[in-house]
Amino acid sequence: MSDTMMGSQWPALSNFRIEDILSQIANNDAISDIHISAGEHLSFRQNGDIVKYIKVPKLSDEQAENVLKQLMKGNLKAYERFVAEKEADLSYVSPDGTPYRVNAFFKLGKVGIVLRKISSEAKDLDDLFFPDIAQGIKENVLARKQWLFLVTWPTGSGKSTTIVAMLDFLNRQRSDHLITIEDPIEFVFKPDKALISQREIGHDSWSFANALKAAMREDPDIILVWEIRDPDTAEAALNLAETGHLVFSTLHTQSASGTVNRFISFFPPAIQGSIADRLADALIWVASQRLVKTADGKGRCWVYEIMINTAAVKNNIKRAQIAQIDSILETSAKHGMTTIKQYANRLVEEGRTTKEIVKWILDAK
Numbered sequence: 001m002s003d004t005m006m007g008s009q010w011p012a013l014s015n016f017r018i019e020d021i022l023s024q025i026a027n028n029d030a031i032s033d034i035h036i037s038a039g040e041h042l043s044f045r046q047n048g049d050i051v052k053y054i055k056v057p058k059l060s061d062e063q064a065e066n067v068l069k070q071l072m073k074g075n076l077k078a079y080e081r082f083v084a085e086k087e088a089d090l091s092y093v094s095p096d097g098t099p100y101r102v103n104a105f106f107k108l109g110k111v112g113i114v115l116r117k118i119s120s121e122a123k124d125l126d127d128l129f130f131p132d133i134a135q136g137i138k139e140n141v142l143a144r145k146q147w148l149f150l151v152t153w154p155t156g157s158g159k160s161t162t163i164v165a166m167l168d169f170l171n172r173q174r175s176d177h178l179i180t181i182e183d184p185i186e187f188v189f190k191p192d193k194a195l196i197s198q199r200e201i202g203h204d205s206w207s208f209a210n211a212l213k214a215a216m217r218e219d220p221d222i223i224l225v226w227e228i229r230d231p232d233t234a235e236a237a238l239n240l241a242e243t244g245h246l247v248f249s250t251l252h253t254q255s256a257s258g259t260v261n262r263f264i265s266f267f268p269p270a271i272q273g274s275i276a277d278r279l280a281d282a283l284i285w286v287a288s289q290r291l292v293k294t295a296d297g298k299g300r301c302w303v304y305e306i307m308i309n310t311a312a313v314k315n316n317i318k319r320a321q322i323a324q325i326d327s328i329l330e331t332s333a334k335h336g337m338t339t340i341k342q343y344a345n346r347l348v349e350e351g352r353t354t355k356e357i358v359k360w361i362l363d364a365k
Contacts, residue, residue, distance in 0.1 A: 016063045018070045022094040025117070030298070032117055033156075038064035038110035048293055048300060064111040068104050071113070091184035091200070101186050118186045122168035123161055128302050130346065136336040137285075141308070142170060145221075147284035148241040150228075150263075152253045158291045158302055159250050160186050167224060167248065170194065176221035181211045183226060194222075212236040216243070225249040234266045238275075241282040255340075256286045256307035257325040260317055273320070280317035283309045288340065292347075293357050301352050303361060305329065305340035 025031045025044070033045035038061040042053040059067075071092050072078045082088040088104045092115070099118040104111065125134040141149070149166070151159045164187045167178060171194040178194045183201035197218065198204075205211035208225070209232055215223055220240075228234050228249050241247045253259040260279065267275045288305040307313060307329055316324045329339045338346075344358040355362065 016059070016067065018067050018092075019095055022098065022100075022115075023096070026094065026096050026098050034115040034117075035113070036064060036067055036115070037107065037112040047297065048291065061110060064113065068111055068113055071102055071104075071115075089184055091186065099187060101184060118160065119164075120187075122187070122189075123165045125165050125169055128162060128165055129304065133304075133306070133336060133338070137166075138169065140336065141285050142166060142173075144246060144284060146241060146244045146246055147309075148237060148279075148282045149246070149248045149284060150251055150259055150286045151248070152251045152255075152259050152286065152288045153290055154252050154254070156291070157289050158300075159289065162287065162289060162302070163224065163248055163250065164189075167222070170222060170246075171196065174221075177219055178222040178224070179215050179218060179220045180224040181205070181208060181215065181226060182224070183208070208233055209236075212240075215240070220245055222246045223248070227251070228263070228266075231266045234263060238278055238282055242278065253288065255288050255326070256305055256329065257322050259286050259288065260322050260325065276317055276320060280309070280314045283317070285309065290340065290361070292344075292353055292361075295351055295354050295357070301347060303340055303347065303358065304338065304343050306336065306338050306343075308332075308336055310335055310337075 021034065021042070025034065030046045031044045035043040035050070036059065038059055041058050042056065044051050044053065068082070069079055072090065078088070078090070082104055086106050090102045090104075092100045092102050094100065098120050101116040101118060103114050106112065125137060128134070129137065151162050153159060168189065170176065171178060171189055172192045175193045176195070178189070178196045180196075180198045181201070182198065185198055185200045189196045189198065199211050201208060201211065205214065212225065212233070213236075223240055223245055225233060225237050225247065226249070228237055228251050237247050237249050251259055251262055253262045263279055264272050264275050286307040290303045291300045292303055293299075294301050307325065310328075310332065312328050313325055316322065316328070326339070329337045330342070333342070340361055341364070344353075344361045347353045348355050348358065
């Protein structure tokens with residue numbers, strides 16, 4: 001990582017300030033994450049790879065701790081809670097208005113911090129999907145007034161970008177009340193046609209359970225439940241979808257069929273049959289996604305597996321024949337569905353990436 005890429009002059013570590021770091025990378029789209037750890041060099045995730053910035057000394061324990069205190073805006077109670085609980089999630093907005101999601105933790109007894117840069121502008125759906133797929137999503141999926149939408153894959157796969165793009169599209173198209181329940185808030189929406197209420201756990205509500213229960217009394221049309229982590233959240237998301245709301249959420253799963261299995265497995269075996277029936281009726285769309293490098297190595301693009309809950313998919317969920325969903329995806333392009341391998345091959349054919357880059361996807365069983 002060169003001085004030119006980072007800026008003409010790197011700040012002196014004797015007066016280490018988080019604003020000095022963020023100002024260097026604010027306009028650098030290649031950098032998505034910043035790693036700050038006591039006893040180590042600054043590191044950055046650049047186009048998917050970790051790059052260590054070795055031109056400045058390793059951070060001292062005191063410097064890492066001071067950076068975290070700056071991110072917590074001098075809130076001594078928040079820092080004391082972090083020391084007691086050993087982890088902390090928070091949001092931070094830099095002076096230039098760029099939002100960051102922050103996780104602080106201990107490793108070998110020393111402070112570690114990871115900041116993820118969140119775009120201050122929502123992407124257009126056409127920037128994420130192939131044009132025909134984006135149009136199908138707008139016309140056939142986001143036009144719905146209720147049902148459950150799920151976007152999945154592990155952390156770092158761009159789920160936030162996809163969710164924000166969809167909600168911003170709805171914000172510009174519909175005069176609805178959109179409620180988001182997040183921990184922490186990652187993207188601050190600018191209300192257009194929609195009325196928007198963004199709620200952060202720990203700041204605007206004490207828990208997901210409380211916020212979800214209250215949401216039913218807040219006249220919502222569209223609800224983002226940032227992550228389904230447990231049976232209570234899964235049950236609440238189902239209830240909201242069943243009572244005429246458009247519900248968006250995320251799961252840490254790696255395929256459409258895996259998402260269905262994971263959702264059902266939140267519940268005890270005795271009621272999984274009834275949950276499968278309810279999910280089959282409430283679910284409308286699942287996207288499992290991954291970020292891969294572009295062909296020129298200067299950026300990244302999205303690879304999607306998309307499942308739409310057609311009659312065939314619904315019947316297989318109800319019959320607990322989840323494995324059959326993969327076969328349906330392979331032969332349902334006319335319905336807007338695609339496997340992740342099909343999507344990756346299309347990216348290769350259009351020159352957006354290469355076979356070498358997506359080989360791990362194409363070779364997967």
